[in-house]
Amino acid sequence: MLSRREFIQLSLEHNLFFARIMKEHMIFIESGLLIIDSSLILEGENLKESFEDILEETVGLAEGAVSKPVLNSNEIVTPFTLESERITENLTGICIDKNITKSELELVSNSAFIHTEGLEKKLENLNERAINLVKEVIKYKEKILNKLLKCKMFANLYSLLIDHILREARYYLMALESIQKREMPVKDVLENQIFWDTIMKEHAEFVRGLLDPTEVELFNTANGFVGTFEKLIEKTKKAEPKNIPEITKKALEATTEIRDFKRQGTEGLINCQIKVMAYPLLADHILREANRYIRVLNIMK
Incomplete structure (x- = not known):
């Protein structure tokens, strides 16, 4: 209680x-x-x-x-x-x-x-x-x-x-x-990680889908994050409680990387340096969600 x-x-x-x-x-x-x-x-x-x-x-x-x-x-x-x-x-x-x-x-x-x-x-x-x-x-x-x-x-x-x-x-x-x-x-650590890993994966999918076709490098980076989190989700679904420290470490590494990508994207949108069908608040929004997940993962590790 x-x-x-x-x-x-x-x-x-x-x-x-x-x-x-x-x-x-x-x-x-x-x-x-x-x-x-x-x-x-x-x-x-x-x-x-x-x-x-x-x-x-x-x-x-x-x-x-x-x-x-x-x-x-x-x-x-x-x-x-x-x-x-x-x-x-x-x-x-x-x-x-x-x-x-x-x-x-x-x-x-x-x-x-x-x-x-x-x-x-x-x-x-x-x-x-x-x-x-x-x-x-x-x-x-x-x-x-x-x-x-x-x-x-x-x-x-x-x-x-x-x-x-x-x-x-x-x-x-x-x-x-x-x-x-x-x-x-939060009652189930692995279930919670699957939820937030999925959120991070979908953020990468949204970024990938909103970028102008000429933003090839950013598209490829976002696409890479989709693959990273897809693999992490599958691994977490098969994990047992004894695997929590290892899974949490991998989730923390992946989320820190996508957090940095989102932060750069937010600055890029504010400074009008990225061609994308989005406004800065959307980028800042998904950045905050990554920040929260990182704090939660640091508590769990």
């Missing part, structure tokens, strides 16, 4: 990371939909604003309480997030609350922080509202995916992308429900 301190830190950690991920999913969907689906655009915009509210509230509760490793990992925000948001807002016309990012950049951890019963209650309430909101997002993503698969709509969105972000929403929901029951969100 989670202690009060563990409950508070896990609640903050998951909401700081995933509430931002969810609101950015809405931006990605909104930018890919056509005017004929204006009702879906409006629904996504409302969900985005709701997650901004959750994220802003979480940031307000996190000062001093959030752990130092989480802040240092660059999984909540990176040095590129604010500029990525500014450019993406200008390119798409989609409003992004950049004040939240500024507040997150100022967050600090206090080792002497007292984790009070009052804060525990506030986070319990916040988690419950986040759970209800994630359930709405899951229904929204399922609706879009179903339409795409049945050729009932056209969008500048891969079906795999919607399936990908749908799985992330379900992961967030599962984690919050476990935390609310005072249970650790």
